[in-house]
Amino acid sequence: MHILSALIVGLVFGIGLIVSGMTDPSKVLGFLDLAGNWDPSLAFVMGGAILVGLLAFRVAGRRERSLLGEAMRLPSATRIDRRLVLGSLAFGAGWGLAGYCPGPALASLASGSAKPLVFTAAMVAGMGVFELLERLGAARAAAKA
Numbered sequence: 001m002h003i004l005s006a007l008i009v010g011l012v013f014g015i016g017l018i019v020s021g022m023t024d025p026s027k028v029l030g031f032l033d034l035a036g037n038w039d040p041s042l043a044f045v046m047g048g049a050i051l052v053g054l055l056a057f058r059v060a061g062r063r064e065r066s067l068l069g070e071a072m073r074l075p076s077a078t079r080i081d082r083r084l085v086l087g088s089l090a091f092g093a094g095w096g097l098a099g100y101c102p103g104p105a106l107a108s109l110a111s112g113s114a115k116p117l118v119f120t121a122a123m124v125a126g127m128g129v130f131e132l133l134e135r136l137g138a139a140r141a142a143a144k145a
Contacts, residue, residue: 002068021045061074
């Protein structure tokens with residue numbers, strides 16, 4: 001049941017990204033171009049997503065179990081630290097340079113175009129480098145202890 005629900009949620013999310021224009025890098029870059037020919041239409045998409053997210057987290061915060069019976073595991077971090085800021089900057093730079101963020105890039109893979117493929121490969125490589133650095137840092141910390 002979990003795999004089926006993940007498939008359905010993923011399909012609905014992907015269709016939403018396509019319908020909203022989030023998979024079109026030129027539309028995204030137009031939204032990010034505040035000093036030029038700004039396209040505000042994605043602000044409504046983001047506003048809608050934030051509203052749905054706020055409501056979902058409010059409901060989820062009151063529940064002990066998910067709709068599928070799993071324990072609720074909500075984020076607990078509230079501190080803004082160096083890692084969060086650097087990660088946000090890296091995300092924003094990638095989004096601004098390519099016009100893709102992870103979800104739309106994955107949805108765009110179905111188009112067969114090279115750009116989302118290159119972006120996704122770079123994203124996966126970046127996640128690999130991050131994981132490697134995390135493991136090296138954990139090994140160093142363990143060696144010092």
